[in-house]
Amino acid sequence: MFFLAGCDRPTDVERANKDKVLLVGNSAEPKALDLQLVTGVPESKIISALFEGLIGNHPSDDQKMEPGVATRWEHNEDMTEWVFHLRPEAKWSDGAPLTAADFIFSYHRMLSPGLAAAYAPMLHSIRNAEIYNRDLRGQILCGLDESFPLPWEVLSKANFEGVKVADAEKLSKADFKTLAQDEKRRLLASKGLDRMNQAQLEAIIAEPGLFDWPGEVPIEVRPLVLQRLRDYLVAGEPDLFEQAKIGLAAPDAHTLKVTLREPVPYLPSMVRHSTWYPVPKHVILKFGKMTDRFTDWSLRGNLVGNGPFQLSEWRFNHYIEVKRNPHYWDAAKVGLHGIRFYPIENPYTEARAFLAGQLHTTYTFPAELLARARKSFPQYLKQEPYVGTIFVRLNVTRKGLEDPRVRRALSLAINRAEYCQYIYEGYTPAKSLTPKLGEYRGPEVLDFDLAQAKSLLAEAGYPDGKGLPSLALLTSRPHPAADALQQSFRALGIRVTIEQKDWGSYIAAQQSLNFDMALAGWIGDYLDPTTFLDMWTKGNGNNNTGWDSPRYSGLLREAAQQPDTASRYATLAKAESILMDEMPILPIAWYTRLYLHRPEVKGWHPLVLDNHPWKTVFLDP
Amino acid sequence: MENSTTIQAANEPAEAGRSLWGDAWIRLRHNRAAMGGCAILAIIVLLCFIIPFFPFLPDPAAQSLPNKNAGPSMSHWMGTDHLGRDLFSRILHGGRISILVGLITTLVSLTIGVSVGAIAGYAGGRVDALLMRTVDVLYSLPFLVIVILFSALAKGYTNDFTEWVVSLTGINQDAIAPFTSLIPLFIAIGALSWLNISRIVRASVQDIASREFVEAARSLGLSHGRILFRHIVPNAIGPIVVYATLTIPSVMLFEATLSFLGMGVQPPYSSWGILIKDGADRMLSNSALLVFPSIFFILTLLSLNFLGDGLRDALDPKSAKS
Numbered sequence: 001m002f003f004l005a006g007c008d009r010p011t012d013v014e015r016a017n018k019d020k021v022l023l024v025g026n027s028a029e030p031k032a033l034d035l036q037l038v039t040g041v042p043e044s045k046i047i048s049a050l051f052e053g054l055i056g057n058h059p060s061d062d063q064k065m066e067p068g069v070a071t072r073w074e075h076n077e078d079m080t081e082w083v084f085h086l087r088p089e090a091k092w093s094d095g096a097p098l099t100a101a102d103f104i105f106s107y108h109r110m111l112s113p114g115l116a117a118a119y120a121p122m123l124h125s126i127r128n129a130e131i132y133n134r135d136l137r138g139q140i141l142c143g144l145d146e147s148f149p150l151p152w153e154v155l156s157k158a159n160f161e162g163v164k165v166a167d168a169e170k171l172s173k174a175d176f177k178t179l180a181q182d183e184k185r186r187l188l189a190s191k192g193l194d195r196m197n198q199a200q201l202e203a204i205i206a207e208p209g210l211f212d213w214p215g216e217v218p219i220e221v222r223p224l225v226l227q228r229l230r231d232y233l234v235a236g237e238p239d240l241f242e243q244a245k246i247g248l249a250a251p252d253a254h255t256l257k258v259t260l261r262e263p264v265p266y267l268p269s270m271v272r273h274s275t276w277y278p279v280p281k282h283v284i285l286k287f288g289k290m291t292d293r294f295t296d297w298s299l300r301g302n303l304v305g306n307g308p309f310q311l312s313e314w315r316f317n318h319y320i321e322v323k324r325n326p327h328y329w330d331a332a333k334v335g336l337h338g339i340r341f342y343p344i345e346n347p348y349t350e351a352r353a354f355l356a357g358q359l360h361t362t363y364t365f366p367a368e369l370l371a372r373a374r375k376s377f378p379q380y381l382k383q384e385p386y387v388g389t390i391f392v393r394l395n396v397t398r399k400g401l402e403d404p405r406v407r408r409a410l411s412l413a414i415n416r417a418e419y420c421q422y423i424y425e426g427y428t429p430a431k432s433l434t435p436k437l438g439e440y441r442g443p444e445v446l447d448f449d450l451a452q453a454k455s456l457l458a459e460a461g462y463p464d465g466k467g468l469p470s471l472a473l474l475t476s477r478p479h480p481a482a483d484a485l486q487q488s489f490r491a492l493g494i495r496v497t498i499e500q501k502d503w504g505s506y507i508a509a510q511q512s513l514n515f516d517m518a519l520a521g522w523i524g525d526y527l528d529p530t531t532f533l534d535m536w537t538k539g540n541g542n543n544n545t546g547w548d549s550p551r552y553s554g555l556l557r558e559a560a561q562q563p564d565t566a567s568r569y570a571t572l573a574k575a576e577s578i579l580m581d582e583m584p585i586l587p588i589a590w591y592t593r594l595y596l597h598r599p600e601v602k603g604w605h606p607l608v609l610d611n612h613p614w615k616t617v618f619l620d621p
Numbered sequence: 622m623e624n625s626t627t628i629q630a631a632n633e634p635a636e637a638g639r640s641l642w643g644d645a646w647i648r649l650r651h652n653r654a655a656m657g658g659c660a661i662l663a664i665i666v667l668l669c670f671i672i673p674f675f676p677f678l679p680d681p682a683a684q685s686l687p688n689k690n691a692g693p694s695m696s697h698w699m700g701t702d703h704l705g706r707d708l709f710s711r712i713l714h715g716g717r718i719s720i721l722v723g724l725i726t727t728l729v730s731l732t733i734g735v736s737v738g739a740i741a742g743y744a745g746g747r748v749d750a751l752l753m754r755t756v757d758v759l760y761s762l763p764f765l766v767i768v769i770l771f772s773a774l775a776k777g778y779t780n781d782f783t784e785w786v787v788s789l790t791g792i793n794q795d796a797i798a799p800f801t802s803l804i805p806l807f808i809a810i811g812a813l814s815w816l817n818i819s820r821i822v823r824a825s826v827q828d829i830a831s832r833e834f835v836e837a838a839r840s841l842g843l844s845h846g847r848i849l850f851r852h853i854v855p856n857a858i859g860p861i862v863v864y865a866t867l868t869i870p871s872v873m874l875f876e877a878t879l880s881f882l883g884m885g886v887q888p889p890y891s892s893w894g895i896l897i898k899d900g901a902d903r904m905l906s907n908s909a910l911l912v913f914p915s916i917f918f919i920l921t922l923l924s925l926n927f928l929g930d931g932l933r934d935a936l937d938p939k940s941a942k943s
Contacts, residue, residue, distance in 0.1 A: 346902065348901075351905070352905075368703055368903060372905050372906045418686050419686075422689055422705075423686070470780065480704055484686070484704060487683075487684045490682075498887060
């Protein structure tokens with residue numbers, strides 16, 4: 001009897017169906033749930049259940065914009081001024097009203113240089129946001145002040161941002177006062193006016209010869225600039241948000257006006273990303289200063305959101321559970337009582353858990369098992385288009401990898417067609433970084449040519465890999481592609497070790513440039529190629545390669561100014577060819593979304609960005 | 622004078638004398654399970670350490686993606702894995718590492734354990750109390766966590782160490798890297814797995830130290846070191862040997878656990894633990910990847926256990942009388 005009863009025990013999924021709880025495989029334990037600090041897909045899946053942006057995702061069409069906190073929005077003719085009308089009934093999950101001021105606080109926090117949010121550059125298209133975010137204080141203090149005697153166009157010729165100087169690092173470590181005159185000059189030039197400390201500014205005020213000014217800046221203006229920067233330091237570097245005149249305004253509690261520095265036709269699509277979500281000011285300030293990173297505000301019991309669900313349980317390395325948010329404006333339409341996110345990193349384990357009835361939908365599915373799945377459980381297998389690229393991120397500050405010829409040689413050693421046939425089955429061999437996205441086509445340049453790779457390596461001074469140190473390939477989980485890459489690079493004589501770290505350390509190692517190579521993936525955040533291209537610029541928190549190129553960022557700036565989509569795409573493609581020539585990253589394959597999914601999950605449709613709005617999902621066993 | 626012959630006869634042994642080891646060997650020979658284990662073990666060790674020198678065995682790291690998950694054939698006796706590497710070759714090369722891990726860490730733990738146990742048992746008093754309380758403290762530490770922590774910390778240094786050895790000896794890096802990368806593992810497991818053996822040895826030594834022959838040795842004026850390691854420890858060898866044969870499989874299992882957690886041997890090198898882990902992931906697509914390494918692993922563990930059981934019976938003089 002007992003044995004029989006044991007056999008009939010319902011699976012997790014069957015029990016969850018009764019409770020209307022969706023069981024979701026979510027790959028990794030989130031690093032945190034502060035939406036302004038995290039960058040990973042696993043985190044974003046949970047955050048999109050807990051928060052909601054101005055515009056929501058449509059359940060079946062990525063191109064369609066659904067109202068979110070904003071009921072409607074309009075823009076001026078050249079798409080540089082956008083007005084979002086917020087719904088008056090919008091509330092935080094603790095019942096506090098959600099107003100336009102909350103959005104302004106959120107974007108203020110996201111952009112504040114002290115927070116150092118990796119995703120902040122996604123807000124740079126707001127007027128003056130980049131200046132504030134990058135803490136270009138000279139421009140804010142002098143350039144944006146209309147009473148300043150010299151216009152910024154002229155003043156900006158001065159060295160504010162610093163120039164490259166060979167021994168800058170050594171010089172900055174030494175005591176400034178002990179340096180020789182020419183060493184002082186070199187150090188100050190490398191710092192630029194924006195990054196000098198008080199003693200250095202005062203040294204120039206006392207001895208103007210220490211700093212080179214362009215002829216356009218009149219001699220009488222120079223001390224004014226120095227004075228303003230010095231006074232700012234003396235005042236204790238107060239927040240410059242107000243003075244930066246950022247293009248954000250709230251004419252009333254339920255209207256948000258966003259002024260952009262350039263036309264952004266894809267703004268609604270971009271606004272759907274978590275970067276543009278609101279964060280609760282009243283909760284964040286309770287647990288620390290606005291710019292404190294990783295405070296307790298995003299823990300269970302503290303976290304307050306505005307999404308269809310609220311955080312109800314967080315069992316470390318076991319699961320995170322969210323339950324319905326009664327204060328959500330559209331709570332009546334939410335089809336689930338809750339969602340559980342399981343951090344199962346190993347995709348094979350995840351597949352077994354799914355087949356054992358422990359999950360409704362998986363995070364991914366190993367391509368290796370595709371043939372088996374087609375034969376044995378085709379009813380669960382989903383294979384859908386996906387805007388994403390698998391690539392190897394290179395740390396170009398490491399010995400050997402600083403040479404673009406070595407990086408190109410590495411790229412040429414990867415047989416992408418073979419990888420996609422046997423490892424990433426069903427994926428497309430990458431021809432460039434950006435996958436096919438609307439009308440945009442990147443340069444189709446990536447190739448496999450071992451002979452050329454070898455000659456490039458020899459040209460760079462490492463014939464047959466001799467002289468190159470062994471390189472560590474960072475992964476977040478064991479992956480056959482890592483072994484395959486090891487073998488591919490071995491063919492060039494380059495020794496590669498595999499270094500495996502858990503998700504949090506894997507992300508942290510890349511952000512601190514503490515790695516050689518990393519196997520990585522990037523999923524588009526909105527429907528425009530800039531979601532793949534914008535991040536490879538200087539100071540972008542998702543760059544993590546140490547690479548930047550003025551020519552590249554110049555082309556991106558140029559593209560941003562072009563209102564016509566076709567010519568903008570052409571400029572972006574030019575920029576991408578520079579990226580594919582310099583190779584700070586080695587694209588391998590373009591994703592196909594492969595996962596297992598139970599048929600009783602309804603309201604779930606293929607989406608190329610894979611941002612399924614949780615509120616429309618329901619269970620119908 | 623007539624007595625002389627009888628005296629001589631009395632000096633002659635009534636039957637040929639047999640040493641403890643001779644007795645044990647005879648008893649062991651009659652234990653079929655132990656002998657079978659011994660034979661299988663010998664075959665596996667020979668396979669792992671001899672066959673890889675023959676050129677007909679494919680390179681275990683050579684990938685051939687188009688030929689992945691192939692079934693057994695003339696060129697690949699056990700088929701190929703998910704990256705088209707020869708499975709038989711990988712099992713043999715992995716076996717070398719698994720067996721070495723088992724042997725070396727057991728040696729490390731025996732050296733420490735026997736020394737500590739013998740000194741504690743022989744010296745008694747404060748020394749004994751101090752050593753045994755240290756053992757108690759070490760017992761309370763979570764073994765797995767400590768080993769993982771230590772391997773993670775030492776990982777950075779092992780690469781440097783490998784390069785240092787290469788620069789010193791000029792050996793091909795590929796040949797020694799799989800072994801040098803395991804040194805932290807050897808140290809960590811060895812340094813923590815001697816606790817049981819030290820207690821066993823201490824108990825035996827305490828028992829033996831009160832026997833007459835030790836008294837005799839002492840009255841002859843032998844030094845403590847000589848008494849301990851020449852007269853006492855050899856008499857405690859039975860339990861030590863038995864325990865060693867049981868430690869080897871448990872260490873191999875432990876290496877498998879660590880590799881399963883991604884802390885053991887680094888790719889492309891493998892051990893049986895890694896092969897089984899990779900095979901378990903892919904059992905849906907190619908069950909051979911799980912089955913073949915498991916067979917080798919299970920056979921080795923079973924053989925060692927049978928051999929250990931046999932040795933225990935053989936070396937226990939009391940069991941001989943029954």
